[in-house]
Amino acid sequence: MENPCLTFVTPTLLAGDRSLVTVVAHEIAHSWTGNLVTNSSWEHFWLNEGFTVFLERKIVGRLQGELERQFQSEFGFDESLKTAVKTFGDSHEFTKLIPDLRGIDPDDAFSSVPYEKGSAFLFTIEQLLGDPVRFEKFLRAYIDKYAFQSVTTDIWKHELYSFFPEKKEVIDKIDWDTWLFAPGLPTKPKYDSRLMEVCSALAAEWISAPENNLPVSSSLFESMSPMQKVTALGKIRTSGKFTIEKMAALTSSFNLEETKNCEVRFGWLMLGLEVKWVPIIPKALSFVLSVGRMKYCKPIYRSLFNWPEARTLAIQQFQSSRKNMHPITANIIAKMLT
The missing domain is CATH 1.25.40.320 (Peptidase M1, leukotriene A4 hydrolase/aminopeptidase C-terminal domain)
Incomplete structure (x- = not known):
């Protein structure tokens, strides 16, 4: 979890080969996108996480090359975003980049959608503008201008138009309503595959x-x-x-x-x-007993609950270990049983 200039990370990142350091880059990037400039409400959560994923992969590009950045971006779209949309259903409110959360617990809406759909949107805009270096300068100018403030998507959109006055016709062609307010998968960006x-x-x-x-x-x-x-x-x-x-x-x-x-x-x-x-059941149960990340626990428990041969064992383990779990993770998993 990110805090200004202080990051707490899960031990699951210690793979022994530094292969998961992208999460560290992500949390450090939050010092700017999320903490220095903050989304004004949960509906605009993508301004926090989508921007941070985009910057995380910019850092990966600097460290490991542009090809790796392209690959990780496509991975996020194909694996994380598609899975989230499939889980909710492609017409579900929570698959919108700006969902209507009135009367909704934001924890219930949490998924990779604001992360990956948001990052894909920024990736698409950068490609349309055709100048990655200048787009990075725009992001820095936006962060500098709104430091220590909370923002909405309309504020950020206005800044995009203001920074690229000569690109107005290009920006006008962006399908804003579909990207921001339509459920389901957006048009996939063009990645180097x-x-x-x-x-x-x-x-x-x-x-x-x-x-x-x-x-x-x-x-x-x-x-x-x-x-x-x-x-x-x-x-x-x-x-x-x-x-x-x-x-x-x-x-x-x-x-x-x-x-x-x-x-x-x-x-x-x-x-x-x-x-x-069947041999995977005890291994999956052991994994979620030792690892508390919602990223892992939620889909594994969902799969176990939906499998008749595993359901009873999974419920028994969850009920006995719930007191040791993070309350947000425990509550979300408990709702799967209701």
Whole structure:
């Protein structure tokens, strides 16, 4: 969690290879987007998180190259945003960038939508304007002007027009109403997909391989970055074509049961839960017992509650461990049972 010039981070970021430091970049960026300039209400939460994700990936681009920034941006759209929209339903109020939260507990609306839809919107605007360097200068000018103030989307939109007077016709062409007020997925930005294509190829290989002739080499998976591994596992999971009979072989081939990277482990657990692989139940229960992040606990418990073979065990564990959980996380999970 971010605080001005002081960040508290979860130990799940300690993967041993510094692969999850993007979260540190995210929380540090909040010192400007979120803390120095703050959204005026929960409806405009994307001004906090969407901007911070966008800046986080700008930092990644500086550290690891623009190709990695493009990949992580596409990952956020394909994996996080699409999953959130699918979970809520593509016509749900909470999938809007600016939702109507009157009479709603903001915790109930919390998801990756303001993070990833907001970041994708900024990515799209930067591409349309065609000058990333100047767009960064605009963001800095906006932050400087509204330091120690709370803002709305209309205020930020006015500043965009003011900073780019010569680009008025370009900005006018942005489909503002759809991006800000329409539910569901927006138009996907144009990303450089070279790193993503590697993940797609590995996923396709495992999805299409017959059960008696599965891939034997793990060299491609081992050469991937942790984020690429997560992406490949996610593509296998969401394909709807991966069979339970392949799960043990994939687990063994990629040594997934031994991984210390929580993101990779989470991707593996969610894949096992998706195909209803019974051996994954105790491993998933153990994971959410030792890791309290809502990012992990909410989807894992949801999958366990919705699986008849796992439901009773999951309810028993949740009820016995609830007192040790963060109250927000515990309350959200409890609502799944009502």
